[in-house]
Amino acid sequence: MMYNVHEPRVLIVGGGLVGLSAALFLRRQGVATVLVERRPTTSPQPKARRINIRTMELFGQLGIAEQVLDAARDLAAHQHFAAGPTLAQAERIPFTLPGGVPDWSTITPATACLCAQDLLEPVLRRIAVARGCDVRFGVELTDFADEPEGVTATIRAADGVVERLRADYLIAADGASSPIRERLGIPRDGRGTLGRAVNVYFRADLADLVRGREFNLCQIEGADAPGAFASIDGSQRWIFTTTEEVDRPLDEWPSVLRTAIGVPDMPIELLSVLPWEPGMFVAEQYRAGRVFLAGDAAHVMPPFAAAGANTGIEDVHNLAWKLAAVLRGEADPALLDTYHTERRPVGWYIADQSSIRTADLRTMNREATDATPLADPIALILGNRYRAGALIDDGSPHTMAHLDSTGQPGTRLPHRRLPDGRSTLDLIGTSCALLVGPAGTAWKTQLPLEIHELDQDWPDTVGLSPTGALLVRPDQIIAWRMPSLPSEPATELNAALDRIMR
Numbered sequence: 372m373m374y375n376v377h378e379p380r381v382l383i384v385g386g387g388l389v390g391l392s393a394a395l396f397l398r399r400q401g402v403a404t405v406l407v408e409r410r411p412t413t414s415p416q417p418k419a420r421r422i423n424i425r426t427m428e429l430f431g432q433l434g435i436a437e438q439v440l441d442a443a444r445d446l447a448a449h450q451h452f453a454a455g456p457t458l459a460q461a462e463r464i465p466f467t468l469p470g471g472v473p474d475w476s477t478i479t480p481a482t483a484c485l486c487a488q489d490l491l492e493p494v495l496r497r498i499a500v501a502r503g504c505d506v507r508f509g510v511e512l513t514d515f516a517d518e519p520e521g522v523t524a525t526i527r528a529a530d531g532v533v534e535r536l537r538a539d540y541l542i543a544a545d546g547a548s549s550p551i552r553e554r555l556g557i558p559r560d561g562r563g564t565l566g567r568a569v570n571v572y573f574r575a576d577l578a579d580l581v582r583g584r585e586f587n588l589c590q591i592e593g594a595d596a597p598g599a600f601a602s603i604d605g606s607q608r609w610i611f612t613t614t615e616e617v618d619r620p621l622d623e624w625p626s627v628l629r630t631a632i633g634v635p636d637m638p639i640e641l642l643s644v645l646p647w648e649p650g651m652f653v654a655e656q657y658r659a660g661r662v663f664l665a666g667d668a669a670h671v672m673p674p675f676a677a678a679g680a681n682t683g684i685e686d687v688h689n690l691a692w693k694l695a696a697v698l699r700g701e702a703d704p705a706l707l708d709t710y711h712t713e714r715r716p717v718g719w720y721i722a723d724q725s726s727i728r729t730a731d732l733r734t735m736n737r738e739a740t741d742a743t744p745l746a747d748p749i750a751l752i753l754g755n756r757y758r759a760g761a762l763i764d765d766g767s768p769h770t771m772a773h774l775d776s777t778g779q780p781g782t783r784l785p786h787r788r789l790p791d792g793r794s795t796l797d798l799i800g801t802s803c804a805l806l807v808g809p810a811g812t813a814w815k816t817q818l819p820l821e822i823h824e825l826d827q828d829w830p831d832t833v834g835l836s837p838t839g840a841l842l843v844r845p846d847q848i849i850a851w852r853m854p855s856l857p858s859e860p861a862t863e864l865n866a867a868l869d870r871i872m873r
Contacts, residue, residue, distance in 0.1 A: 385544030389666030391495035393687035400695035409511035413492035419680035427481035443486035453586040456593040457633025480794035549668035561651035569617035574640040596631035649673040657711040672722035692845035702872040709760035746771040757781035778833025810837035
């Protein structure tokens with residue numbers, strides 16, 4: 372048995388998108404981590420592909436957005452939906468949103484992309500290692516004990532070497548079947564299993580066939596082979612998903628694929644066939660002592676716009692700054708309870724919304740499978756609101772029927788392009804910041820936080836007078852709004868920080 376004398380502050384179990392993102396977010400905060408992943412390599416399966424604009428904003432905060440976009444370059448032109456009786460006959464579907472397609476530059480500084488998980492995970496792993504994260508693949512967590520003073524973990528490498536290490540906290544990003552969640556006895560609820568499906572991952576040269584009709588997803592509406600194609604690299608690698616005859620023998624799938632493609636003699640190389648069950652399962656608790664669930668360990672949902680992966684990355688973005696603040700002695704350990712308070716309702720809501728979307732690409736943003744009201748798709752990405760947690764709610768109204776981002780506490784700081792070309796989101800560093808109106812110079816106190824004065828057009832957009840202020844957390848979430856300058860601004864600000872960080 373080996374003992375780790377250089378104890379990490381946080382142990383991360385799971386080296387997928389969520390675990391690797393957690394390591395990067397914590398590294399940015401200066402927190403030492405060890406990440407262990409039982410697999411020897413990153414995922415060989417494409418899995419999640421849609422990296423939404425909120426996740427790209429978070430990658431922008433890490434300074435890695437361009438590297439992610441570079442990994443996504445093969446699918447840069449494949450943003451469209453298509454539909455038809457076969458792939459050969461399919462035509463693009465006009466992209467629509469319930470409220471119309473917005474001017475994206477007015478709501479985000481980021482660009483969404485398609486980047487298959489088997490391409491993105493190696494990028495995140497390389498960046499994490501380059502930035503000094505201790506990342507160990509081929510290493511399995513075999514045991515752990517959650518104790519009053521920390522977590523004691525036993526890990527085993529592929530060569531059989533067993534090591535015991537201590538950490539202050541543990542993040543379980545170990546997947547939908549999370550052994551850590553099971554060990555803790557945390558139950559899940561939700562809509563449960565929603566049917567059966569199969570992903571057929573294959574290689575075929577379809578570049579010429581789709582040229583000029585490039586797509587992200589192509590719905591096949593022919594009765595002989597209904598389903599949908601997903602483009603993995605836009606040329607050679609594809610996934611066909613169907614809910615029809617999911618248990619058919621392996622040797623039948625190439626014929627089914629040729630029928631769906633519409634080219635009877637198309638050479639097909641079958642890479643894998645993975646039956647799966649779409650469903651909604653959300654952990655009843657995201658925290659148990661010093662252990663935190665994140666990603667699929669916390670919430671399983673149908674793959675609507677890769678909501679599961681993107682929500683998981685937001686989970687650890689929320690958690691990272693809180694762990695850092697507690698470990699630095701800047702916040703009471705009770706702050707960590709707000710991870711569950713904030714992320715569980717959001718995880719539930721996104722999972723539920725993903726569950727009621729129809730599989731039909733033509734109607735998925737307009738029709739639900741039951742009477743549950745559909746959230747606006749952009750609001751689902753950028754407009755969620757924490758109603759309780761590390762914030763001071765002001766009772767202001769909020770809706771998910773459209774992107775309602777007007778400075779309410781618990782919502783993401785609205786993007787606004789600054790004169791120097793940056794976004795308001797770029798003003799937020801690794802600690803809380805105060806954004807004030809042009810007449811808010813009295814806010815500039817001796818408190819240890821950055822204060823940014825914005826122009827006269829900004830206050831109206833976030834519910835402030837020219838003397839008002841927004842207190843924004845390191846995760847770019849508004850924690851407190853003071854519409855106008857109080858008689859004792861330093862006292863009010865100190866009191867707000869105390870309430871938020873306790």
